[in-house]
Amino acid sequence: MTFNSLILIWFDKNKRNLPWRQHKDPYKIWLSEIILQQTRVAQGTAYYLRFADTFPTVRDLAKADETEVLKLWQGLGYYSRARNLHFTAKHIVNELNGIFPENFKDLMKLKGVGEYTAAAIASIAFDEALPAIDGNAFRLYARYFNIHVDISSPQAKKYFFELGKQVIDPNRPGDFNQAVMEMGATICVPVNPKCGICPVNNSCEAIAQKTVELLPIKSKKVKVKQRNFHFLDITAGEKFLIKKRIENDVWKNLYNFPLFETDSIDQQLEELNLNLSLIKEHEEKHILTHQRLQIVFWKANVDEAELKNLAEKLDSEIISQKELEKYPLPRPMEKYFSKKYKV
DNA sequence: TAGTCGTGGCC
DNA sequence: TGGCCAAGACT
Structure with missing residues (x-):
């Protein structure tokens, strides 16, 4: 046959x-x-x-x-x-x-x-x-x-x-x-x-x-790039900051916390003249096909006026947990929230 | 055309 | 653990 x-x-x-x-x-x-x-x-x-x-x-x-x-x-x-x-x-x-x-x-x-x-x-x-x-x-x-x-x-x-x-x-x-x-x-x-x-x-x-x-023969190998992400969970009560990723990069048009991509978060904050006391909340590595992301989630508690001020400075939106159901999130963000709001 | 784009499962 | 790969397409 x-x-x-x-x-x-x-x-x-x-x-x-x-x-x-x-x-x-x-x-x-x-x-x-x-x-x-x-x-x-x-x-x-x-x-x-x-x-x-x-x-x-x-x-x-x-x-x-x-x-x-x-x-x-x-x-x-x-x-x-x-x-x-x-x-x-x-x-x-x-x-x-x-x-x-x-x-x-x-x-x-x-x-x-x-x-x-x-x-x-x-x-x-x-x-x-x-x-x-x-x-x-x-x-x-x-x-x-x-x-x-x-x-x-x-x-x-x-x-x-x-x-x-x-x-x-x-x-x-x-x-x-x-x-x-x-x-x-x-x-x-x-x-x-x-x-x-x-x-x-x-x-x-x-x-x-x-x-x-x-078989099959496949010669092409992927090059993996290392990146350091620092996500800022800046909260005032129930509200926090979130930002749409509009650049041509991973997770385009999804939403995440204000993000600094840097080796030194302290230096970055200093350069931007941001006086924030950050607590390291969570750290993980996230593997993509071409990238290895080292991600640190930092938390900062501020008052409502400061949140508004920072939203403007960081070009972000202020939202609360309930509104998250409308915002598409990268996997690490999704996991972070699911842990944070776990009963 | 070579680089880029996610996440999860398998060994 | 790390590398490979999955009903590929776009720039």
Whole structure:
């Protein structure tokens, strides 16, 4: 039997019952694909259910404020996905008359939709026979065909896309793409792949050549930058300061305490002529893909007049605990508050 | 095109 | 523990 018929048979028998597989609504397919970018099904599913429930149609999403969308996205990471999701929803409603693009070429024009996502939506929602090449597809194809092309090289995408076009099942392109991904996510996993129960182990070239553990080849390594964050929890009674992150940096358009990024918080306060007595409340390191953040939470109790004064100086807002439900927060801030207000 | 963007799970 | 990686896209 051929590669595609074997994995489709396997998929029909073993596919997981995931909520976005219950319909062909392109909006919901798009929503699920954006949420699942660089995200495991186990982590993304709850977010998908919340979004689908809160915004059942693209018009509902377009009507929302970006802050509301980011709040619902809080904790999922890669927040540009949420910003682009919202931008694109408005674009579809306002410029495309609320009609979702129905082919790969037009889907590619949407912000936040690249080759993978366009192919996934086109194949799943509109039966267009184009391969969706994600990390799973790279790995499964690299092993099955014993391909030693560096998947972090620019040519790799094109190479695997062309390969995928040759093996995709034109009658069931959406199921084929999902079968490839599901195989990669559950059988052909990066470490200790389950070759013993793999439906294509008889014809897998990497098994034959004993190269399974070597593939796929990926040369690019990430450089990790070290940063020191000092968050200031400046409170007067129930109120404290919070500030929107508008710069192009991590957590853009989310909110955090007034922040000083410095080796010496004392020196920083002196330079700004701020006379604050700070108590170290909490310290932790927070790991991001390209950054290692050393975070210190400082607390300062002030009176209401001083809080107002500092809000102006630090370009911040004054809010209270109850209002936090509207403010999207980076994970460390979320954890800090959940500890602070714990019963 | 190389760097950047989160969080969590696994070994 | 630390490194790797996940249904990638943007600049």
